[in-house]
Amino acid sequence: MNSAVRNARNTEAWIRRFHEGPDDGPRLICLPHAGGSASFYHPLSAAVTPHVSAYAVQYPGRQDRRHEPCIDSIPELADALFEVLEPWADRPPALFGHSMGATLAFEVAVRMEERLGTPPAALFLSGRRAPSHFRPERVHTLDDAGIIDELATLSGTDPRVLREPEILDMILPMLRSDYRAIETHRGRPGDTVSCPMTVLTGDSDERVSAEEAAAWADHARGGFRLRTFRGGHFYLNDHLREVAAILTDSLAVARAV
Numbered sequence: 001m002n003s004a005v006r007n008a009r010n011t012e013a014w015i016r017r018f019h020e021g022p023d024d025g026p027r028l029i030c031l032p033h034a035g036g037s038a039s040f041y042h043p044l045s046a047a048v049t050p051h052v053s054a055y056a057v058q059y060p061g062r063q064d065r066r067h068e069p070c071i072d073s074i075p076e077l078a079d080a081l082f083e084v085l086e087p088w089a090d091r092p093p094a095l096f097g098h099s100m101g102a103t104l105a106f107e108v109a110v111r112m113e114e115r116l117g118t119p120p121a122a123l124f125l126s127g128r129r130a131p132s133h134f135r136p137e138r139v140h141t142l143d144d145a146g147i148i149d150e151l152a153t154l155s156g157t158d159p160r161v162l163r164e165p166e167i168l169d170m171i172l173p174m175l176r177s178d179y180r181a182i183e184t185h186r187g188r189p190g191d192t193v194s195c196p197m198t199v200l201t202g203d204s205d206e207r208v209s210a211e212e213a214a215a216w217a218d219h220a221r222g223g224f225r226l227r228t229f230r231g232g233h234f235y236l237n238d239h240l241r242e243v244a245a246i247l248t249d250s251l252a253v254a255r256a257v
Helices: 038-048 074-090 100-116 144-154 165-183 210-219 240-256
Strands: 027-031 053-057 094-098 123-126 197-202 224-229
Touching: 027 038, 027 074, 027 100, 038 053, 038 240, 074 100, 074 165, 094 100, 094 240, 100 123, 100 165, 123 240, 144 165, 197 210, 197 240, 210 224, 224 240
Parallel strands: 027 053, 027 094, 094 123, 123 197, 197 224
Antiparallel strands: none
């Protein structure tokens, strides 16, 4: 068993809760993008409260976990998160992931179903291609300036951060590790899940084509919906209320079934 899994039982290290939602309501676990942290989901957590209890994942190697080694493997991250969430199987949470977090959410969902026989309550996958569509990407092999240019292109990072050398020195190792994890990962094209799946994408996202987003339907056995928004890779920053409404409405339906 790798060190990531051995340390995963420390739920407090991995899971953040920013707002007090209903204790008996739907639970939603939010997984960040490459280079992202739990705090990225603070606005979404506020938007779904009080209807949903939202939790955000904090990967090792960032913010208050910056002194821990990063995990540069999607399977290792998925194994670790599965260990964290296994005790929640009595009332399975829904999973929401953006970009790298979407791939990771799907991998965790597959593990839940294969190992526990219990899938998540629902799966929300944002800004990411289906496992059957692989693109050769090499951001993790670029020099520091190249990675910074990539962040600027995606428009998901405060430009002020990109001008602060001290901050960049802290986050660049974590960014490179995350990009290595997602860019070297090859999912199993035949993997499927039986929970309801909703895929969300931006209509001008250069990282995800309409075909690549729609291909997630091949991995859904419990219902599939595709929602397209105006915007790029971080479309959700401009459509927070609409995304929150999709989440709360979908979880209300799933709970009623």
